[in-house]
Amino acid sequence: MHVAIPLYPRFTALDAVGPYTVMAFAPGHTVTFVAAEPGPVTDDRGSLTLQATASYADLPHPDVVIVPGGVGTFDALADQALVDWIAEAHAHARWTTSVCSGSLLLGAAGLLGGRKATTHWALLDFLVRYGAEAVSERVVTEGKIVTAAGVSAGIDMALTLLAQTSDVETAQAVQLVIEYDPRPPFDAGSPKTAPEGLAERALALLG
Amino acid sequence: MHVAIPLYPRFTALDAVGPYTVMAFAPGHTVTFVAAEPGPVTDDRGSLTLQATASYADLPHPDVVIVPGGVGTFDALADQALVDWIAEAHAHARWTTSVCSGSLLLGAAGLLGGRKATTHWALLDFLVRYGAEAVSERVVTEGKIVTAAGVSAGIDMALTLLAQTSDVETAQAVQLVIEYDPRPPFDAGSPKTAPEGLAERALALLG
Numbered sequence: 244m245h246v247a248i249p250l251y252p253r254f255t256a257l258d259a260v261g262p263y264t265v266m267a268f269a270p271g272h273t274v275t276f277v278a279a280e281p282g283p284v285t286d287d288r289g290s291l292t293l294q295a296t297a298s299y300a301d302l303p304h305p306d307v308v309i310v311p312g313g314v315g316t317f318d319a320l321a322d323q324a325l326v327d328w329i330a331e332a333h334a335h336a337r338w339t340t341s342v343c344s345g346s347l348l349l350g351a352a353g354l355l356g357g358r359k360a361t362t363h364w365a366l367l368d369f370l371v372r373y374g375a376e377a378v379s380e381r382v383v384t385e386g387k388i389v390t391a392a393g394v395s396a397g398i399d400m401a402l403t404l405l406a407q408t409s410d411v412e413t414a415q416a417v418q419l420v421i422e423y424d425p426r427p428p429f430d431a432g433s434p435k436t437a438p439e440g441l442a443e444r445a446l447a448l449l450g
Numbered sequence: 451m452h453v454a455i456p457l458y459p460r461f462t463a464l465d466a467v468g469p470y471t472v473m474a475f476a477p478g479h480t481v482t483f484v485a486a487e488p489g490p491v492t493d494d495r496g497s498l499t500l501q502a503t504a505s506y507a508d509l510p511h512p513d514v515v516i517v518p519g520g521v522g523t524f525d526a527l528a529d530q531a532l533v534d535w536i537a538e539a540h541a542h543a544r545w546t547t548s549v550c551s552g553s554l555l556l557g558a559a560g561l562l563g564g565r566k567a568t569t570h571w572a573l574l575d576f577l578v579r580y581g582a583e584a585v586s587e588r589v590v591t592e593g594k595i596v597t598a599a600g601v602s603a604g605i606d607m608a609l610t611l612l613a614q615t616s617d618v619e620t621a622q623a624v625q626l627v628i629e630y631d632p633r634p635p636f637d638a639g640s641p642k643t644a645p646e647g648l649a650e651r652a653l654a655l656l657g
Contacts, residue, residue, distance in 0.1 A: 257471035264464035267495035274497050288474035290481050294499040381633040393629030403635045415638035419652035422600030424639030425632035426588040428610045431622035432631030445626035
């Protein structure tokens with residue numbers, strides 16, 4: 244099972260590396276970071292650089308696509324090589340997935356018309372522009388498309404996906420090896436539970 | 451607040467990138483990946499390469515140290531330059547922290563004698579060799595040392611830490627921007643809740 248994660252300038256590191264770690268621990272799964280050309284790609288905080296080891300042309304037909312989000316997504320929507328690669332990869336893939344604003348790229352590739360999908364809580368209205376039915380859920384599966392909510396939701400998405408690309412027992416074994424038994428110190432991870440006024444403060448961090 | 455994350459061959463990607471993402475979103479925090487020499491460092495799955503942008507000599511006295519774990523930790527225990535850097539950095543740091551098997555490196559640096567600490571569930575017995583009182587908790591704070599359980603626990607640790615290096619409201623805002631409202635699809639993230647026999651299967655994934 245070959246998993247491709249496209250990287251573009253100013254992706255969010257955890258969007259890519261959460262699902263990477265889950266899938267890379269699974270037997271029979273190979274994960275490759277791809278980009279327009281192999282080489283370094285820097286995240287949206289500016290301090291983390293990951294290596295893409297293959298170009299889009301090198302890996303046109305992966306079995307699984309995982310598109311991360313990030314502050315750079317809005318520029319990436321105009322990156323025709325990336326959007327075309329997603330559309331072409333999707334046509335052949337078993338699963339096409341996204342984390343956070345990565346679902347906007349699935350939308351730009353024409354994959355979300357009439358389909359339920361999710362994204363970061365602050366961006367649900369943007370999804371509608373691509374004809375999607377935007378839903379506020381952690382992980383949304385519609386046919387062979389799986390979309391996740393913001394950033395850390397990629398871990399939940401990848402474990403859900405792994406139960407499909409492998410089996411439930413393997414997904415549980417990966418969950419146990421990464422000790423994914425979360426204990427957030429605060430109950431502020433969703434706008435539904437966060438203290439009043441926190442959303443504005445959270446969005447200001449993206450600047 | 452300058453945060454240093456040392457990278458060594460065969461670290462676990464999420465151990466480093468979970469806390470990185472949390473701290474890098476916080477105002478007034480700069481995060482730098484360090485290594486013996488600046489350059490690429492590859493993770494324990496073999497498919498992810500992060501850039502270290504500073505050497506140990508470049509950054510001897512960060513305010514915060516976050517030591518990731520990984521399959522490579524056992525080799526890293528014999529890496530005297532790394533162990534010495536941790537000991538020296540700790541002497542001046544406000545906070546010295548670890549994720550997963552990273553706490554064994556704190557132990558090798560002589561920081562854990564007589565102190566409560568934690569690590570990946572499979573490695574608690576190893577901690578005792580360094581004189582630590584090994585406890586099975588998600589995040590353990592002892593003075594200025596904070597240790598986390600396996601891999602994904604680094605996210606909980608970093609949010610706990612950020613409430614100290616910044617304030618609770620900032621930590622909550624970061625939690626909201628990364629939508630850290632976890633919904634694991636299975637209840638298998640701890641040996642206390644995982645199905646019988648899953649621990650052996652999980653450990654086999656590390657090979």
